[in-house]
């Protein structure tokens with residue numbers, strides 16, 4: 001199939017492009033490079049030995065989307081493009097709703113008008129909010145607690161309603177709820193390259209390990225968890241990428257809305273991650289305990305049964321694969337894709 005990947009120059013986007021190309025598909029990328037680097041696509045081509053057709057621009061630009069669908073025979077769209085910082089979403093909700101929700105609606109409308117009927121949507125476990133228990137199953141209550149999570153839920157609902165409409169002439173919506181993507185492609189050529197100070201744990205630890213940050217602040221040590229620190233379902237980005245390939249191959253043409261958790265089903269604490277990273281890089285990771293971060297929950301991890309039973313997919317890479325691949329990427333690319341990092 002030929003797949004349009006929006007946000008294809010981003011962290012998960014590049015890894016998914018590599019996985020799609022490895023599976024024999026063709027890739028067209030739409031990216032505005034607001035939170036990614038063109039160099040990342042050159043690395044995708046280097047890894048795959050294949051070319052990637054690039055359109056630079058915004059998902060909300062209907063005329064650009066119409067041009068892409070007219071010029072390229074697109075069988076399905078994988079939609080990553082969007083803003084994803086929880087804290088930023090609290091400060092700039094209108095930007096998040098325009099960038100994540102309005103743009104996604106424009107994409108769905110234009111796909112439908114142009115006869116492109118399969119959409120894989122990059123959603124997030126954040127739609128669950130603070131779960132009443134773990135592991136989390138897809139039919140749990142959807143109670144996001146921030147504008148970012150609400151923007152993801154709104155798009156899920158738009159997709160579900162579009163699929164359910166009797167006026168819709170067959171549309172396949174595949175909603176993938178990511179838990180915590182980490183790690184990097186084993187080549188060390190692509191990886192996570194956040195702008196500014198990393199919000200997320202793994203890239204922050206990586207920058208401490210490489211010497212770009214003096215120490216890690218651990219947000220709380222009094223949670224009701226194995227060691228008092230936050231527990232999350234970290235999933236290797238290559239497992240996540242392969243999950244996208246499997247989903248689009250398995251469900252293309254299967255009209256309706258399909259929702260899956262993409263996680264490992266097990267939880268890892270902040271301290272366990274720090275210890276694993278230190279062992280992988282052979283360096284001490286200095287840290288100190290500080291106050292809890294607003295909005296954090298004690299623990300969440302996925303029940304990945306549905307993806308395993310319906311898609312025939314499950315994560316296969318373990319914690320050591322995650323930290324070792326992250327370190328390989330970070331140590332061979334100390335400043336990410338460009339030397340203009342802070």
Ligand code: WQD
Nearest residue numbers: 084086124126199200201204217218219230231232270296
């Ligand atoms: C993980 C754990 C922190 C940084 C977020 C988004 C979610 C998704 C993934 C987009 C927590 C602790 C972190 C640090 C720390 N993003 N931590 N010091 O919050 O589970 O999920 O990223 O889809 O939507 O909400 O991930 O990596 O920020 O935090 O102690 O400097 O690490 O408290 O327990 P999170 P995270």
